[in-house]
Amino acid sequence: MRQADDVMPCDAAEITDWDATADVVVVGFGAAGSTAAFSAAEAGAQVLVVERTGGPGGAAALAEGIVYLGGGTPVQRACGFEDSLDDMYRYLMAACGPDPDQAKISRYVEESLGHFDWLVARGVPFDPTFCAETQMAPTGTEGLVYSGGEDAYPFNEIARPAPRGHLARTKRSTGWLLMQHLATAATEAGATAWADTRIDRLVVSGGHVVGVQGQRFGETVSFRARRGVVLTAGGFVFNDDMLRRHCPPLVRGTFKVGTEGDDGRGIRMAQALGAAVRNMYAGEVSLPIIPPRKLVHGILVNGRGQRFINEDTYMGRVGQAALYEHDGEAYLIVDEACYEPNWMGLAASWVCETTAELEAEMGLPAGSLQATVELYNRHAASGEDPLFHKGRNWVRPLVPPIGAIDLRVGPAPYAPFTLGGLETTVDGAVLDLKGDPVGGLWAAGRTTAGVCSFGYASGLSIGDSTIFGRLAGAAAAAAPTTA
């Protein structure tokens, strides 16, 4: 038996016994895998889903469960928000950049309204209520949140703001409920699942993917795919070696978002066959500051006491900036009027009568925080923030006594996951290094590079996974049989 980390392809001629055969073999039973399996099965294909853990769910089942959808969904309309596909497109092109995948964003937007209906038809319930306090899953069952800084600079000037983070009807983390419905949908559509089975490599015949091979309870297992294999095996945030090679800032992330299955195996087994990757340096990094949203009246500074971002933007953008560009050193400066310990108990580590005392206690260079607060307050007196364009609602001078919440890596949780992966077409075909599809191979979800090249909004992972998972499953089901 080959080593688990041996992702190099296996020649079909070496396999004498196939443990099972299907038209389409889906690797991974998370958000992308379940939707790929559903759509392949719905198209009439015989589908086998192979999952390394004991059952379906993947990272999505552990997640907040936000699905990024817009253009005027029933939930958006019920909550009184106007939205258009055009605004959604312009927001995504700006927020997912630099240089995001335009073809995927276009398709994502086109599919958005239909995908909402599709989720509802799969039984996923949504409360038509809005929560303004958070960019994550609310503590209640509200079905809609701002999840990407749509209402903050610069996006509020690029597209009409609308909240597009949709959540299934349950409290806090809602991904488990979403996944329950998606996994059931796949199974009811006819897909068969093998659990506790980890796929390690692709099986090829004449350069064409005809199956997969892996391990189940210490035995080698091989599955034949007559039409195609769909890789939906997650990202690589749980593989420190891959992070060091491709995405070193995320090594320091303290609350990795995903499962231990996010070890990049799906990416590597396709790369071993000459598949191309992109955006491997990109990572989303949530720094969960709000709720309460009134904390946004404070100012974020780095280790030199300098501001670095508009505090009212998406907390995932704050985390990216802090970890990638400021060495994971950030502080939120607050006054009494805007302060209270945040939802996860992050409280002020320092409180002083003056900014001068505060900067001294924090160990910031003398005068640095004072200069920053003075400049901020001077403009804030007239509701302006010419440096970072925080919205007027959140801009007013900070009044001593003044304190700081320690948002450095360690005291604060940095919650990263990877955004880079296999290069795929809109239909999920995996492309090789010369730009041609690898025969018999599709992929979706965090195994691929999705709509985001670097910027992110909450809900785009499950959106990527489920929208493009459906397309990949359908494409694999429609491929000609190889035997």
Add this chain to the structure above:
Amino acid sequence: MRQADDVMPCDAAEITDWDATADVVVVGFGAAGSTAAFSAAEAGAQVLVVERTGGPGGAAALAEGIVYLGGGTPVQRACGFEDSLDDMYRYLMAACGPDPDQAKISRYVEESLGHFDWLVARGVPFDPTFCAETQMAPTGTEGLVYSGGEDAYPFNEIARPAPRGHLARTKRSTGWLLMQHLATAATEAGATAWADTRIDRLVVSGGHVVGVQGQRFGETVSFRARRGVVLTAGGFVFNDDMLRRHCPPLVRGTFKVGTEGDDGRGIRMAQALGAAVRNMYAGEVSLPIIPPRKLVHGILVNGRGQRFINEDTYMGRVGQAALYEHDGEAYLIVDEACYEPNWMGLAASWVCETTAELEAEMGLPAGSLQATVELYNRHAASGEDPLFHKGRNWVRPLVPPIGAIDLRVGPAPYAPFTLGGLETTVDGAVLDLKGDPVGGLWAAGRTTAGVCSFGYASGLSIGDSTIFGRLAGAAAAAAPTTA
């Protein structure tokens, strides 16, 4: 004939006629290729070097030509500098990070003194004189410069500073002279060269590399390698598509450093065989501000009027920070005492009686530059820079009238090249995605990920290329024959 961008491997069984056969085939005749060819030939191997342009030289021949060497070279000693291998090691481990390749740095340092002698033995002349004004090639023939901020924070606190940038005896760009000697050395050692021949893909037999295939004047050509192939085909800064996938900030670089041959073909043809890469996001970005070095008395600010780095560090670190973290927006604020147009004619675009007027003319947010200058001047009055630790020699208050040199992308040249590439052992063996050597395949130079994971010093590219080129050539020559 296959397309030029078809880097997928070719099976040896498809080749009926080999155009030439050698023990070792070296792809590319630049700094890495010439040294690999020399050492393979010196070890008794029959060597063929295949070069896509009309002759030897590669990017090194167009370069400043700095070679990073230390530990007490004859040039360092003649110039009165003490250096040790330990200081060189500690500097490199700090400056080449985060998390640089420790094994390669150790070997690089061990080889350093012997490599200097080896270059001299190849006829490369060095003037035993030091130039303090520049971090690049001097206008004179001086043989030694500080080329990596060794004498600036934080490196001056990590290792005893010593200049380690060595230059062959000629004015300004010295790479052509270095390459003349290295190419001659390879040829005199017995290597045969084919020019005007572009290699597009590897030829494999049973997963082992046994040759290469490419084009020469429109015809397909194939070369058999009995012992091994050494890829020394440059980086990928001239391939915008690869930059967009792996290293988007460099797309904006205006003065790409390299040749059009730096299209990443060497990296991709190995990846197509399952080779691993690392550090693909890393790029060196020179922003050539000094000489004159007195400009370092000024302060660098970003588009918010904030300082972001100690101005006395290596200009390659300044360029990286400006392009990767500040959107390519930087300005050097100067007063009369420190100002003169720099060596390439960059002059002050704005000059004003007061900082307030200057920030208004520059379009910076009101008060932002004033706050920065006030804070800087307050500390500078006592020779301190607690924010960025610029050295005392360069710290004194700025006195109006005050001006700014426009260092934005466009007005100023940003000169990037890529640092990421194939994962190799110290001996140049190319590793696959499971960490095993790809049989018959070695690599060196910018085709590989060298000693730098992100940070850089001038001279490390030619150092990487020539030190590890020699090792790779020797290793390939010592491999068993496949036929």
